[in-house]
Amino acid sequence: MLNKYKNIIYTIAFMDLFAIGLITPLFGTHLRGLGASNFLIGIIASSYSGIQVISGPLIGSWSDVRDRKVVLMISLLFCAVCYLSLGIFSSIFCIFLIRLLLGFMKHTQSICKAMVSDLFPPDKHSELLSRTAVLGTIGFNIGPLFGGFISELSNGFTLVCTLTFILFLMNIFLASLLPSFKKRHEKGDELQVKSLGIKQELLKIGANIKNIDWPQSWHLFAMRFLSSIATALFFYNQTFYMKEFFNLSQRHIGYVITFSGTIQTITVYSLSYLNQMFYKNEPDGVKCISHFFLLMSIASLLLCFANQFTYFLICIIPFVISSSVLRISTTQIVLEKCDKDKIGTYGGVSYSFVSIAKFIVPTLSGIVSDSFSNQASIVLSFIPAITGVILTSTILKKKNKEL
Structure with missing residues (x-):
């Protein structure tokens, strides 16, 4: 069933x-x-x-x-x-x-x-x-x-x-x-379906x-927000960047987007095997998130030096891989850390942080692109990515001290 x-x-x-x-x-x-x-x-x-x-x-x-x-x-x-x-x-x-x-x-x-x-x-x-x-x-x-x-x-x-x-x-x-998925509560030894007006x-x-327990949960939502804004900054600006720097036609840009989508699909499908191989003894997932924030930071910096289209295409592979892993892993950690009867609430708040990222990125990108260039908007994703590295490293250090 x-x-x-x-x-x-x-x-x-x-x-x-x-x-x-x-x-x-x-x-x-x-x-x-x-x-x-x-x-x-x-x-x-x-x-x-x-x-x-x-x-x-x-x-x-x-x-x-x-x-x-x-x-x-x-x-x-x-x-x-x-x-x-x-x-x-x-x-x-x-x-x-x-x-x-x-x-x-x-x-x-x-x-x-x-x-x-x-x-x-x-x-x-x-x-x-x-x-x-x-x-x-x-x-x-x-x-x-x-x-x-x-x-x-x-x-x-x-x-x-x-x-x-x-x-x-x-x-x-x-x-x-x-x-x-009816909510139940205990009354004596009997379980009854809760019916509310x-x-x-x-x-x-x-x-x-x-x-919501913000003191215990803020870092979960922060990881979700940082990964979302870093990802949104790249994908929102990549079309403009490819047109401006490499003079690609819409058809060839479509090929690149399809290529990115294929990498995303392969990555997400392989994530469970990746966790079993490398993070089996890290059930909370923070170490995995930290490693892929670091990979995203490196990929963002490499994009600064991608002056040829071939190099650009190579550089987006680690970025797309890391963004795909972070999207799933930050969602999973939020859902697993909360109480079972509050999964929807925590999931909804988590998605609100994604929506905030999507809401502010167009304006932020416009300001940076007008002041500098579309390349600067893409490279700007380095800031939330490296912030994610710092945050997760701090969490891991605190966890190790407690052990």
Whole structure:
């Protein structure tokens, strides 16, 4: 039975990001066709990450309070309607509101990761989270190929939105096949299902967020934030960098992005084997995170000297490997360090820090690029990466002293 649930979660993760991959590359072009300026497109794009800073802990905590399966299905239904609406409305203001609603409710991946922690023993988490991420990455990488083809047809953007709507409906059906995650409490020797009204749910959500143990958890969220901002700085600027310094066409840039995606897929798929070989006696994962922060720091510095495209391509390999490992490992350490009944809350707060990184990177990159160059924006990823090395080294030293 667990194998069945595992395959369902894999499929939901794949179809979710495949659907997003269909529409994401077309969204900016669609807005330009409706008359939106570059500034307005940037505002609409940033609003999604901005609202997720707030909604991540709320939806995550809600999934702790309410049946996680129900929250996932409601989230998927909400997103299905919103993506269909994007293909119907031509008002930029309406599209902006729809993006805000999507940002608030779109938490499929984080809920799926919480379900993995609920359903499977801790020794399986690394393998299952890695494979979930692999399938999501594959979906997101191949989605644009299909989306680009469909967009060239008559009313292409509307057709893509309709297909996205159908994929989300299929995910709702798959989610309905998962087991319920009803919260239970003890009364005497008897376990009873806890049933809360809306008011009590809201109070419980607020209490869960308020009761996060920040003194014991801040370093977990800090590692997640530092890896996210370092990764976002590189990937946000790589297209501009390749155009400016190497004069690559959009087609060749696409090849490089596909190459990066392939490296990500191989890395994430191999992560469980990597942990078993080199970090078997380090169950908390901090040493692994420290090593890959160091690799990311070195890769960021090497990019300073990548004056030829071949060298640039070689340098991005360690960066992509380290960013892939850090994405999974920092997620895993957050989910494993928290209490089981607060997995959704901690996962949501963790994702909020990712959203903060995505929200501030476009502005930060713009300031640095205008003042210096796009190369400076990419190399800027060295700062959060080396900060991650310092933080994890401090944690390891403290741990060794306690032993």
